Amino acid sequence: MTRKQLKVMNLLLVLLLLWNPIVLWQYYQSMVIAFLLPITIVSIGLAISRVRSLRLKVWAFNLAAIASILFHAEVIFTMVYAYKEIPNLYELHGKYYFNKPYLDQQFNDPEFVTRYKTNCQGYRVDDLSSQNQKIEKCDWLFIGDSYTQGAQVEYNQLFSSLIYKDFPDKVIVNAGISGAGLYDELNYFKDKGKKLSPKVVFLQIGAFNDFMNIREHQPSLQDYIMEWSALYRYFEYNIANSDELPLGRWTEPFFPNKEDNIDNNIFFKQTSDYKEADKRAFKESISEFKKEVESIGGKLVLIFIPSKEQISPELLKEVLDEYNISKEEIDLSIPNKLCQSVANALRVELYDLTTEFRQSNSF
Known part of the structure; x- marks a missing residue:
């Protein structure tokens, strides 16, 4: 495996870690979302990895990381602090x-x-x-x-x-x-x-x-x-x-x-x-x-x-x-x-x- 291929593989693994299918399934109780969303993110990441623009790569990765942090904060709040949740009618x-x-x-x-x-x-x-x-x-x-x-x-x-x-x-x-x-x-x-x-x-x-x-x-x-x-x-x-x-x-x-x-x-x-x-x-x-x-x-x-x-x-x-x-x-x-x-x-x-x-x- 070449050095470039190794970088791409590491990037895809990081993206899968940020958007873990198991966590998505636990939260949404939907197999479709649990697999479709990570596949979509990985596909976009793979496409962007082939682009020459470093700025675009940095922006894309940061957005994926920030979105993941917000999502996991939501998961932790709803599962651990459910008693504090404001009901949405x-x-x-x-x-x-x-x-x-x-x-x-x-x-x-x-x-x-x-x-x-x-x-x-x-x-x-x-x-x-x-x-x-x-x-x-x-x-x-x-x-x-x-x-x-x-x-x-x-x-x-x-x-x-x-x-x-x-x-x-x-x-x-x-x-x-x-x-x-x-x-x-x-x-x-x-x-x-x-x-x-x-x-x-x-x-x-x-x-x-x-x-x-x-x-x-x-x-x-x-x-x-x-x-x-x-x-x-x-x-x-x-x-x-x-x-x-x-x-x-x-x-x-x-x-x-x-x-x-x-x-x-x-x-x-x-x-x-x-x-x-x-x-x-x-x-x-x-x-x-x-x-x-x-x-x-x-x-x-x-x-x-x-x-x-x-x-x-x-x-x-x-x-x-x-x-x-x-x-x-x-x-x-x-x-x-x-x-x-x-x-x-x-x-x-x-x-x-x-x-x-x-x-x-x-x-």
């Missing part, structure tokens, strides 16, 4: 997130203990339902963010489940996803919701975050890494994401500085071009939602859920004092009026729950 579908199928996750939080189980389509189901059972059609489809999703309560405590007790003849599906905005929900409906042929689509709107940053989600590299890497999620949630909540709770749409309130706080009277663009986008998204629902013969109904500050004078005062906002600078009825005006213009039914929440004996 969602998968990216282009411009929106949705539940992963076949989830069976137990949440043990200091504030709640729940079981989160989904079927083969990613829809949440109760403990007795088979995960292989597919939902073909529904009468009523509830779409919204975390208020609709209700991950902090058991399936039978979801408001959509409670409604089913009064309407047992209806097939009701809950498609709530934490953090979803209006365009995320619209893109979900175009992609998945339509297939259920719902007769009525209930779209939940919250004063908390549905009146700001209204635009389509454009997936980034970070989104894909967050979905794939448990180690990255751990660092993102526990180290990189060091934002402190001044009041120990989320207070959107209220913000500590005036500029953010002018641009994003729907309750803040002073406005800006940015906020006015969001108001137009709000109407446009609801209008497009209505067209999509009616295109399959369905009916769109809006549900407005108020913020805590709209319900509790004590929590409102707490926020205003902390962020140095005067009562004269805000109008808590602005989102309600905007919702009603859009509903009237589009001839869409609206359930504004603000009064009912205020009158409820249970906060």
